[in-house]
Amino acid sequence: MSEPQTSIKPHDAARQALVEHRSRQLLDAAARLMERDGSEAVSMQALAAEAGVSVGLIYRYFGSKDDVLLAVITDVLGAFSTTVPEAVEEAGEDPVRRLAAAFAAYCRVIDSHRHAAVLTYRESKSLDEAGRDRIKRLEVETSEPLRAAVRDGVEAGKLVAADPDLVAYNLLLLAHAWALKHWYFEQTRTLDSYIRDQLALALRAILADGLGDAYADLLSVGR
Amino acid sequence: MSEPQTSIKPHDAARQALVEHRSRQLLDAAARLMERDGSEAVSMQALAAEAGVSVGLIYRYFGSKDDVLLAVITDVLGAFSTTVPEAVEEAGEDPVRRLAAAFAAYCRVIDSHRHAAVLTYRESKSLDEAGRDRIKRLEVETSEPLRAAVRDGVEAGKLVAADPDLVAYNLLLLAHAWALKHWYFEQTRTLDSYIRDQLALALRAILADGLGDAYADLLSVGR
DNA sequence: TCGGAAAATGAATATACGTTCACTCTCGCT
DNA sequence: AGCGAGAGTGAACGTATATTCATTTTCCGA
Known part of the structure; x- marks a missing residue:
């Protein structure tokens, strides 16, 4: 009945902040890419490059x-x-x-x-x-x-x-x-x-x- | 100065007719495919299938x-x-x-x-x-x-x-x-x-x- | 009827791209 | 300091699909 970890709350807050930050970073990069090169140019690899992260990371924050x-x-x-x-x-x-x-x-x-x-x-x-x-x-x-x-x-x-x-x-x-x-x-x-x-x-x-x-x-x- | 073949004219006419026919056949197939499955569905292989010809044939009548x-x-x-x-x-x-x-x-x-x-x-x-x-x-x-x-x-x-x-x-x-x-x-x-x-x-x-x-x-x- | 040129074929090739995963890195906690 | 969980990496994989080309088929003129 008791939580395995007592520090769930602060963890969650930090997590949420990170999710927020990464999502914004990626969405901004996508928008930038789109306005610069057109929406056809938004591939996962291009998006990763534009956002300065790895391809795999995108999938940690977006399912597809x-x-x-x-x-x-x-x-x-x-x-x-x-x-x-x-x-x-x-x-x-x-x-x-x-x-x-x-x-x-x-x-x-x-x-x-x-x-x-x-x-x-x-x-x-x-x-x-x-x-x-x-x-x-x-x-x-x-x-x-x-x-x-x-x-x-x-x-x-x-x-x-x-x-x-x-x-x-x-x-x-x-x-x-x-x-x-x-x-x-x-x-x-x-x-x-x-x-x-x-x-x-x-x-x-x-x-x-x-x-x-x-x-x-x-x-x-x-x- | 003289043509290698005397039968250039009739050849050309027949050729033209074929080109006309194939082009129409392919464009009609493309239109059909598009209206049925949407324009994203028009791949060269799908187009060939819809028109009842081979993929290679398309390239004889259209460059790309x-x-x-x-x-x-x-x-x-x-x-x-x-x-x-x-x-x-x-x-x-x-x-x-x-x-x-x-x-x-x-x-x-x-x-x-x-x-x-x-x-x-x-x-x-x-x-x-x-x-x-x-x-x-x-x-x-x-x-x-x-x-x-x-x-x-x-x-x-x-x-x-x-x-x-x-x-x-x-x-x-x-x-x-x-x-x-x-x-x-x-x-x-x-x-x-x-x-x-x-x-x-x-x-x-x-x-x-x-x-x-x-x-x-x-x-x-x-x- | 026959030869060959043009037409047609479709398997193979090249490439682009979405997605995965085994691995490395980071950092907070003890 | 050391450890472990979660964050991050990027090469590798699978798939879709545009394009090519070696081969086969068709068909017309001699």
Whole structure:
């Protein structure tokens, strides 16, 4: 009934700290590798080299390559779910402003993880069924702030959208598009002008009549 | 100065026919394989099996796997450049109707090659720089009908778009999205309702004031 | 009918990569 | 100081798969 060792607690704490540290080190290395050489370049050996550890060590902290990739994706999705709500709060009460802030925040997170953010689009033989389902669910969940903002706008009579979910999902897609089609958009746009122009276009479709003046600043298009 | 063989001409014709036949056979097999098992499943051995030929034969008609994939993509892009203009012509003179027809045609082509159409999004280590550039150029070219329709609509005063190119490219993206995010959209939509709803939403953003009634049929949403 | 050139075959080769494991190193405790 | 458990190592293994090539088959013209 008694523990074989009395020092379980402190051990566990140290262990946890190490796990935390190694996981972060590896996930950071994976992200770095991805942004530098593309997501195809993330092999276990390359990851080990980038992180400055041995191949075998990775398997002490992640069960498989799938697990690593899953964790990278989860990381990015986590960034959404902290950054975006924050930005929305800062935008104040107006649902239109909140929507604009949410979209901008999405785009900015994606811009700083351009490859990792679109890992989901890779028809990976790697990621198994369960992992894919989990990611899909998370992805839909992280689009919730957008959906909420659109719904609020409709309820407040400031937006008109027959299908708020479609509007929100399209905005999510356009945020992803900044990464997916970066080679195209970068020819003519910066991140800021992309956000501004896409937002202006989207708002034109859903802003209630007569509100153009109130949001003129959001409806302007880049020079 | 004289040819070693007098029968060069007929030979060449027969050769050409064979090349044509084999290429089609292989590209069709690749497309079939892709739609059935996903694009990751297209290995040279699987392709050979699906086409009912030997592995070595593929290399007689394509220099490498890259070449095969490139040809598959080119095939789909070719389908765009014949189908879409056709659909646009059938839609008559009205630029708004033409735009609607173009978008619908895009979506339909994509729907029938859901995996192949989206091969471009695979961050393939396979496809080399030159091939990717060629594809990018072709992809932009195939979006020309959309661009033209939007521009015409603006000139005719029926559409209002600060940046017609962005509008056209977004529509292209939304067509791709039917394939990219099929797992999401299929939950709530059919291809037809997808086309209708996306078109309605997009038109709301760009239709000139007072034209709502004239295009009420294009602006309706829902089942 | 026959010879040979082109077409086709598929086993073998090369390579890249995920995963494992026998071994070494580190460090806290006695 | 010495020991032992857990941390870390990296060569080796298995597998998948792109590519090659020696060999066989097909088929057309003489």
